Amino acid sequence: MDHYSLKYLLDQRLTTIPQHHWVGKLLGFDFTVEYKAGTTNMVADALSRWDTKDAAVGMVLAVSGPWFDFISRLCHAQATDLALVAVHDKLTADTRTAPWAITDGLVTFEGRLYIPPSSPLL
Structure with missing residues (x-):
């Protein structure tokens, strides 16, 4: 899925309630959105393709949870x-x-x- 449109989130017309909701939350932060295509963003690409045969070769699974002592x-x-x-x-x-x-x-x-x-x- 390509999220290139998020780069222009604050510049576009807000037409849905979820858009108003998220933009309202984001306005409290000073940030910029930088887009990287999936082919150049290796970390995101690896996470989004974890279920392919090639990704399963070196897969490491870790489970963490709270420690109540x-x-x-x-x-x-x-x-x-x-x-x-x-x-x-x-x-x-x-x-x-x-x-x-x-x-x-x-x-x-x-x-x-x-x-x-x-x-x-x-």
Whole structure:
């Protein structure tokens, strides 16, 4: 698909609602559109032709995603807080009751995860 017309986006008559929408968003930026034909723009050409037989020869796929380490950091924070370790021990020995509890190995207060005041998670 050739997007040469985008070079003149701000110079043409806006006839559709999506055009008004996108031009309204773009007006807040200082930019210029430079057109490169698909034959000279090798990076874009490679991305648009990834499903051809030649492209599949050297294909590398990478999957990335967010890394949520909150629970492991909370476990560490609870294990290093001396007062909370004492509460954990009393809960394990059944000498302390509600509103404190142990849920999935973590200390909870009134049904919510308890974050020690000394923790950087606050």
